[in-house]
Amino acid sequence: MIIPGAASLRSTFRSALQIEAGCDFVSIRAAAETVREWLGERGVGERDAASWELVLAEAGNNAVEHTTVVGREKPVRMEVSCSDRVVEARVTDHGPGFDLPDEVALPDLESEGGRGLFLIQSLTDRCEYFRGKTGNVLVVSRARSDGDMVGPGPTEEMLRQRLAEAERALSDMTEELSSNYESLVAVFRYSGELGMSTNLLDFSQRILRDLMTLTGADGLVFRMAGSEHGTLETFLSLPTGGLWGGETVSMANISSSIEAHAASCCEDVWFGVERPLGGRDPLANRGELMTGLCHPFFVAGQLIGTVTLGYTAKDPKLTAAKVNLLHTFVDFLGIHIVNARLLDERTRARVMHRELEIAANIQQSLLPSHVSVPLPFSVAGTSRSARHVGGDLYDIVPSGSEGVLLVVADVMGKGVPAALLAAVFRTAVRSMPQLHNTPGTLLTRLNRVLHEDFSRVDMFATAKVVYLDFAKRSLISASAGHCPLIVCGAGGERMASLDESGLPLGIELDVEYPETRQELRRGGAVLIYTDGLIEARNPAGEMYGEDKLAWTFQDVLRSTTAAEQAGDELLSRLEDYCGDSAASDDRTLIILRQT
Amino acid sequence: MRTLSEGSVLRVLDLDRLSGTNSTHFKELVKAQITDAHRVVEVDFTAVRSIDSEGLGALISIYKVLALREGRVRLLKPQAMILEFLKLVQFERIVDVVV
Numbered sequence: 001m002i003i004p005g006a007a008s009l010r011s012t013f014r015s016a017l018q019i020e021a022g023c024d025f026v027s028i029r030a031a032a033e034t035v036r037e038w039l040g041e042r043g044v045g046e047r048d049a050a051s052w053e054l055v056l057a058e059a060g061n062n063a064v065e066h067t068t069v070v071g072r073e074k075p076v077r078m079e080v081s082c083s084d085r086v087v088e089a090r091v092t093d094h095g096p097g098f099d100l101p102d103e104v105a106l107p108d109l110e111s112e113g114g115r116g117l118f119l120i121q122s123l124t125d126r127c128e129y130f131r132g133k134t135g136n137v138l139v140v141s142r143a144r145s146d147g148d149m150v151g152p153g154p155t156e157e158m159l160r161q162r163l164a165e166a167e168r169a170l171s172d173m174t175e176e177l178s179s180n181y182e183s184l185v186a187v188f189r190y191s192g193e194l195g196m197s198t199n200l201l202d203f204s205q206r207i208l209r210d211l212m213t214l215t216g217a218d219g220l221v222f223r224m225a226g227s228e229h230g231t232l233e234t235f236l237s238l239p240t241g242g243l244w245g246g247e248t249v250s251m252a253n254i255s256s257s258i259e260a261h262a263a264s265c266c267e268d269v270w271f272g273v274e275r276p277l278g279g280r281d282p283l284a285n286r287g288e289l290m291t292g293l294c295h296p297f298f299v300a301g302q303l304i305g306t307v308t309l310g311y312t313a314k315d316p317k318l319t320a321a322k323v324n325l326l327h328t329f330v331d332f333l334g335i336h337i338v339n340a341r342l343l344d345e346r347t348r349a350r351v352m353h354r355e356l357e358i359a360a361n362i363q364q365s366l367l368p369s370h371v372s373v374p375l376p377f378s379v380a381g382t383s384r385s386a387r388h389v390g391g392d393l394y395d396i397v398p399s400g401s402e403g404v405l406l407v408v409a410d411v412m413g414k415g416v417p418a419a420l421l422a423a424v425f426r427t428a429v430r431s432m433p434q435l436h437n438t439p440g441t442l443l444t445r446l447n448r449v450l451h452e453d454f455s456r457v458d459m460f461a462t463a464k465v466v467y468l469d470f471a472k473r474s475l476i477s478a479s480a481g482h483c484p485l486i487v488c489g490a491g492g493e494r495m496a497s498l499d500e501s502g503l504p505l506g507i508e509l510d511v512e513y514p515e516t517r518q519e520l521r522r523g524g525a526v527l528i529y530t531d532g533l534i535e536a537r538n539p540a541g542e543m544y545g546e547d548k549l550a551w552t553f554q555d556v557l558r559s560t561t562a563a564e565q566a567g568d569e570l571l572s573r574l575e576d577y578c579g580d581s582a583a584s585d586d587r588t589l590i591i592l593r594q595t
Numbered sequence: 596m597r598t599l600s601e602g603s604v605l606r607v608l609d610l611d612r613l614s615g616t617n618s619t620h621f622k623e624l625v626k627a628q629i630t631d632a633h634r635v636v637e638v639d640f641t642a643v644r645s646i647d648s649e650g651l652g653a654l655i656s657i658y659k660v661l662a663l664r665e666g667r668v669r670l671l672k673p674q675a676m677i678l679e680f681l682k683l684v685q686f687e688r689i690v691d692v693v694v
Contacts, residue, residue: 025614025616025649029616036645046676047675050644050645050676050677053645054645054646054647054680057615058647058648061647061648061649064615106685109685109688110655110658110659111655112652112656113648113652114648115648115651115652115684116647116648118684119648119680119684123683
């Protein structure tokens, strides 16, 4: 933990001092003074100790002056080791770093700055600076000159103390070596499972049980970040049915929950005698676990959860090696969780894709594939969805030998909801054959029948309904807010653009739809379409438009004879116009021709 | 830290360190007290236990102010280690060090 304004002493093992100071002048000075005192306690002469205070203050001040905004949030670490002959120090900073000249010259006498590096180099025997990805390290050392000056050598008590420190260092190193071995074994054991097993509970139980054993913890709780990241939900508590229960922790309770605090601050949080669990902390509910450490873990910057180790002993000796084990194991757990989630999402996406393919096939099967009408007429329809399924619909329903009903509709929106309502619409049209020769009445009736269904989901549909009377060669049409009908003569010339007014279906309950009658002359043709055709855009973003569609239709009529051929050619030219621009809307049309 | 004006001498007393933590304060305080009458700024270094390049920079800043009026900076009785540091950066060439 870094305490702004004060240096924090982390450990003294291996006869060395390690200090993490906040990245500010006051903390640096406090740390340098601590080093001076510490060296004094180890028999280093006052002059040498004062020199080291100056060297470390200069190094630390350099780190503070030249750091970045991000580096300012990180500590400046000072590590000092002292033997009978030499003192060595390492200062780690998180700034951009610099190139240390082989020999730093003394600046101009009247210069107010620039003496820091000169002092460091002058007061040490060795001075090197290494730039790294995670930090830069200044390494300085100097032979002790105090041996002759401080009189007699170290006392028996000092030697005893040094021996004890050396034994402790050896013990720590052994444990660290052992934990590194255990970490390595775990890496090999669990890495084989990454990306394969999706049983999170089973994997979590195995890896966290191993972690408990290796760290000698009495309890462990693993809480996973909720989907909204507002909570930490208990995923696993060990031992099963043990001391810690299954409460959900709210991330808002930073002050009352160690776990919420750790997750919010993105750093390990210790608890124990010096920092007991609060009365409202979910970890304190059972009370038996006195000491421990909560470790929040992240993958790609995203909080995955927290793992907390607990001990019943007041001083469980949760060493740095055990903390390393916790970090290694939990990192693996985090990667496994993310892999499992990705696998799950991929499976769901595959299932969804397959279901949409099936839906698209069903929707296509609802469209009439080929409808025969008596000569000299020919009729064809086609529909291309912007997605797998869409809200466009066309239907061609013969009324015996008297005529044929042509319907093009566009349900607001795209995707599955629009497709479902389009299917309902088609069924409703086919259930009213007695109204097929009166399109206006048919629309009024359809609106009344479908109004409730559309209103329930806040949707609506536009539709164009055209009835062709074979004998009279006349078209009767009505429109529910749909695109105008384009009618062409024998030479392909545009005869009319019939735009009957009428509200879309599903807006109001009682709506009258006026009908328009138009004679279809010999050699003439009719185009019924959805707005996906006129709103198609080229790569420059220009819309196709009704006039261009009418012009293309006329041109296509001159170069083709059958309705089906004309439809394919029309859509082909439209696609040429759009180029690589993805279709943003469904495109549906019916062409009726009289030869 | 406090200052005392005695004729042409401005004394700086009760200084226990001159480093990055107090050098700005030291510099601003002394500069604010210097008047036209002052020709010498005398800093009592007896109790100064630590100094660094920031502190040296502050002394040079004051030296420059006095140099304009042909004045001097005088450091009184620095401890042995401090004296060594001052010699290392050749400070005795621009300030008077009274041992």
